[in-house]
Amino acid sequence: MSAYLVACRYALLALAKNRLAAVLLIAFIPLWITVAKTLTTPRTFPFRLRATGTWLRAGGDEITMISGSLNAVSLLVGFLMFSAARRTRAFDRRLTASGYPRAALAGAKLTTLLIASALVSTYATAWMLLFWSPLQPFLLGIAVLAICLVYGAMGMCLALFLRGEVEGLVTIIMTSIIDLAPQNPVASTAADRALVALLPGYGSLQTSLAAGFTRNTTLSPLIHSAVWLTAMTTTALAAFALRTRNHRPPRRRRPPS
Template identity: 50%
Template sequence: MRAYRIAARYHLAELAKNTLAALLLAVLIPVWILAAPQIFAAASLAFRLRATGRTLTASTDHVGMIHGCLGVVMLLMAFLTFSAARQAGPFDRRLTAAGYPRTPLLLAKATSLLSAAALVALYTTVWTLAVWSPRHPGFLWLGLFTACLVYGSLGLVLALFLPGELEGMVVIFVTSNLDLLPQSPLVNPDPHGFLGPLLPMYGSTQTCLAAGLAPTTPLRPVAASLTWTAALTLVALLAFWIRTRERQGAGAWTHALSARAPRPRRTR
């Protein structure tokens, strides 16, 4: 338990160090939510909600608000976890090589992902409620939460397999656009084909649209998002487990932690 608490504090601190991502999140979410009514024309949009097969009619600014919030949170969550995992990777390998148990490290990574996803989804939901009244606010949070989980897990996977931050940012940006744009009712109001439900953001998009605009909210899209999260997380954890197989004495990891901690400055 002590090893887990230490690792959890360390990984949460690594996430908190990314002040740029936190600043972008704090600014972009309210800016987009407040600007959506000024960007989109006040017109009705009829689209088919694929999860239920029903045709919904909604204001374009509400649809655009949901689409934009999903785009912001998935991008920032992926960047956040990708950057934190890359910075923590070499130190994690040194810890496990020195005998630090890997299971607490893996649990700590899962804890930091869940905590960050919950906070980002809550922040976005609160701002949405400040300017609009979606039909099911709790399911709106759930849809945003699963979007953060899916792309947070994707960031962990990319950090293990891509050589640098530039490659990771390019892959995240391109993947998120190819994933989210075809699912937006503004772009594709009558979706067809079998590929749509296979995309990572299908479940989160359908959940958020239903939560904001539909009289009922289906649970099947939530299961699809959790399946993607579980698959990506499993890939990341297996890759981490394989890369940290070399181990030393069980007590040597305390020296690695001491080396990581900042040394006090000498006073003259």
């Protein structure tokens, strides 16, 4: 237990020292939400909520603000966890080679993911509530938390396979764009097609739209988020275990006397 607590403390300290992430959190998320809300047309758009099959009507500015917020938090948490996992990669190998328990390090990484996702999702949801009054604000916060967890786990996973921060940042940016742009009912005519259900942000966006414009508690889309989170986390932990396992040299046979 003490090894886990020590690992958590150092993991959180390393996360807090990321000044770029702090600047992005403080400035980027409010700016993105403000631009999406104020510069997008407030004209009402009809769209079909694919998770329930019901038709809804909502302002284009509100729909774009939801999509933009999910895009912003996915980029931030994905990059934050990628950067933290990449910087501690070599140190983790040295620790485990010295006998530090891998389970404690893995648990600390998962705890860091949860704390970072909770902080970013709460901050982003609070900013959205300054501009808009969704019908189910708590469910909206859960949806934002879900995409933070998915992209944070994705960042941890990518850190084990990509060498530099530029590669990781570009990969996360392109993934988020490809993920959320086709799902925006205002910008895409394919937002209700079957293929969008395979995208990592599907559960969060569908749940956010349901939270904003209906009074029905729609949790079934979050199953998609749980599947993506499980797949990314399992891959990251499996790769971490393989990268940090101890390779003991074979024992030398004693020469015959």
